[in-house]
Amino acid sequence: MGETMSELVCLELSIVLWVVHILVQAAYAGSALNPDYLLGPRDQTLSPKGIAYGRATRALGNYVENFSPFIAADLGLIATQHTGGWGATVWIIARIVYIPLYLAGVKYARTAAWAVAIVGLLMMLSRLAGY
Numbered sequence: 001m002g003e004t005m006s007e008l009v010c011l012e013l014s015i016v017l018w019v020v021h022i023l024v025q026a027a028y029a030g031s032a033l034n035p036d037y038l039l040g041p042r043d044q045t046l047s048p049k050g051i052a053y054g055r056a057t058r059a060l061g062n063y064v065e066n067f068s069p070f071i072a073a074d075l076g077l078i079a080t081q082h083t084g085g086w087g088a089t090v091w092i093i094a095r096i097v098y099i100p101l102y103l104a105g106v107k108y109a110r111t112a113a114w115a116v117a118i119v120g121l122l123m124m125l126s127r128l129a130g131y
Contacts, residue, residue, distance in 0.1 A: 010088035028053040073124040087123030
């Protein structure tokens, strides 16, 4: 079997991936919302045009929901020196694959990528528990 990425590398990549999510959502916001609104205080709620902005926003929200458990498990593995498993590598790869699948609206593959990421988290928890 090949080598896994270290938990520290996966943590670094997860932050880069968070930035990518933000930039993708911002790029779609530029075409979906009025530039004056985006640059202003956003006192009013506007309805964005098109579906891409909504998908990018939901993908970002999903990432943020899954990011905290990943960080907790990853830092736990690093702190307890239970590193070397496949969980963090599985999680980061699945989350990278998730973005284009969500933006393209690929239903079942997107859900499968999400499920694989959850399996990665469970693998991390298992390793953290000493299994």
